[in-house]
Amino acid sequence: MKKINIGIAGFGTVGSGVVRLIKNNQALLSERLGIQIQIKKIADLDIQTDRGIKLQKNLLTTDAYELINDPEIDILVETIGGEQIAKTLILSAMDQGKHVVTANKALLAKHGNVIIEKARDKRVEIAFEASVGGCMPVIKTLRESLAGNKILGINGILNGTCNYILSKISNEGISYDDALSEAQEKGYAEADPALDVNGDDTAHKLSIITALAYGMHIQLDDIYTEGITQITPMDIQFANQFGYCIKLLAITKMVSSINAVEARVHPTMIPYSNMLSNVNDSYNALSIVGDAVGEMVLYGYGAGMMPTASAVVSDIVDIARNLKVSAKDRIPTLAYESRHIRKISVLPMDEIHCRFYFRFTAMDSPGVLSKIAGVLGKHNISIDCVHQKGRKTKQAVPIVMLTHHAKESDVHKALSEIQTLDVVWETPMLIRIEDAH
């Protein structure tokens, strides 16, 4: 039986998950592939800590270049994370004719073009199923299962930490800070959760999805990114009363008429009838709308040692199956043949149209609502419904409203003006609404 040798750079959570999975299911993998996946070498700066996996001592090295320079290694699995070292290693491995599997979304979002070009030059594969949505087959579905579809739009819950925090606030009414602490205690959130809660991690993933969905290059800077740190239990309760929940969504849509896409990450109100509203805790989900399939949803763990390892192994399996039958260039990395990668612009955020939720903190006196509504009307924003809580004369009360479709730039102009009204206290809260694709 033929054998494929892999080298694993990075023996942290994901790396050790991959080793564990390949060892546990070695026989199964051989029965499915007809060839053996062999771990030839594992590189990590720390080769002392016990990962709870029985390994021959000579499998471990502190020098990642032992993997790069080993001509018997067919596939480099990069599970180091970070950017500079990972990038250098990947490019070096490709120079040596090795295929590469990575889960590194930040790297792909920022340096994907260089890496993909190198892979093309060297006719090796760069596989990254684990970079988006953990175990969910996001990349494979976009590149293969939906190959016959024009992708019209994608909405995704792609960060388990944020979804856990929002679920906690929603179900238990606790504050953002308490929910974050709990996420950290449970190991869902990092000690420094900024990358997650600011929406950056979700934006990295959205850039990969958008590139594949439309066959385009996209700059991370072009993705509007807003995190969940401002969301309060009060807003979630109001949203619930209107029949909505709040999720951090990655959103991309094709606007064919102007050959542009929307690409944005922000807290979003979605109705309970939306499948994504049922995605709780640290689960992820992706809703894809294609011209033939209608809506399709993938759901599963978006992170965690073994779910991520499962996606990495599926990439190894794909490459191994290609190696087995000497198939090169079967599927283009970005889902489209490189000469067909298209120039598509990203619609500036100011140009976006959607429905909005506003929460004003205003003095409870007659005429306040009419003043606010007047400013909104002046900026072409019409109100769908209003909820005015309590009646405490001369005190601040929340005034909550949902709008009809309005333009983002109009909304900002209106809110700036409303903020200057002497009856309005505090900065107004704004949450965008997605009713359907």
Add this chain to the structure above:
Amino acid sequence: MKKINIGIAGFGTVGSGVVRLIKNNQALLSERLGIQIQIKKIADLDIQTDRGIKLQKNLLTTDAYELINDPEIDILVETIGGEQIAKTLILSAMDQGKHVVTANKALLAKHGNVIIEKARDKRVEIAFEASVGGCMPVIKTLRESLAGNKILGINGILNGTCNYILSKISNEGISYDDALSEAQEKGYAEADPALDVNGDDTAHKLSIITALAYGMHIQLDDIYTEGITQITPMDIQFANQFGYCIKLLAITKMVSSINAVEARVHPTMIPYSNMLSNVNDSYNALSIVGDAVGEMVLYGYGAGMMPTASAVVSDIVDIARNLKVSAKDRIPTLAYESRHIRKISVLPMDEIHCRFYFRFTAMDSPGVLSKIAGVLGKHNISIDCVHQKGRKTKQAVPIVMLTHHAKESDVHKALSEIQTLDVVWETPMLIRIEDAH
């Protein structure tokens, strides 16, 4: 640019959907594949009816053997349906060295082994993504994305007609007959809905899934199959009160300790916390549990012209990509290399353990519950909770109960005995419960 020729046998709903999709998205497909998918010939007995698609006249033929005998056709797409003619055509096409794409689950469930063996002999591909779950990438996920996982169990909602009917009864409280009529009016249900509502269509799909999940041959007769015709609005209401909904599920589980699988189709109570409980109307969904991924769910349209066409086209794309790079035998048809197809038995239904819902129609007099409970206890069935409605002395009232885990054979013995009690009228209703995988 290279070109792949396909022949389409069967110009009905699915066949014309495939033609429509390939024509509409011709440019897109070429950009993604780097080769052109060309429809060389379409065969149907009826070539007169206008399908609303502009076609050159000479593309149509009434003789399917024109496709089989055309050496330029690389792939036969079988969208005739039925068994005998479809089977003969597929085997003939393979004899001519053609690859085959089909959506024909009944054919695969009954004659899959012969077809797969022929494909192996002739080294051609038999692809059938559209046979299970319409547009959802069920086959690809099991064979590729989850290749590194031991599959522990699968629960699926795989028949849109049944799910539509159950959703209607549940949401509107109408009877089974009225819901069925509505499904027929909307075109979801056939004039003769037996194959759908009896669970047979779901069983066909389950046999395919089970074979792929565990690398085994399975006989359709070994799958216990019970349809939805006995489900009443009353049972759905009671289920709701206990926090459950009722879905027609396809269930398969690996019972490793005895090298057997469960494979069964029946109405099932699932808790609202289960993602499948949110699958309404004619949507399908599949929940797969793997040892690495945990639970993953696919959701989408399980039928309909364009969603099914999308799956057929994804198979054509897969084969075209293999042809492009001359890759043969990349992925074994049944997910495992043929020499590793395993002898796994199907657990007889009597041996199944699960929780049960019972509804008895009993005389409302003191002591009835104790008599029923006595018989259950004698047969090792312990009661989790009881709901006894109303108090109409000397009249029939429903007594509803949920049990703890019990053995199917014990349940049947107990119910037979309970039915002979003079205080119990009518045949007791039984619905199986799945709390989690």
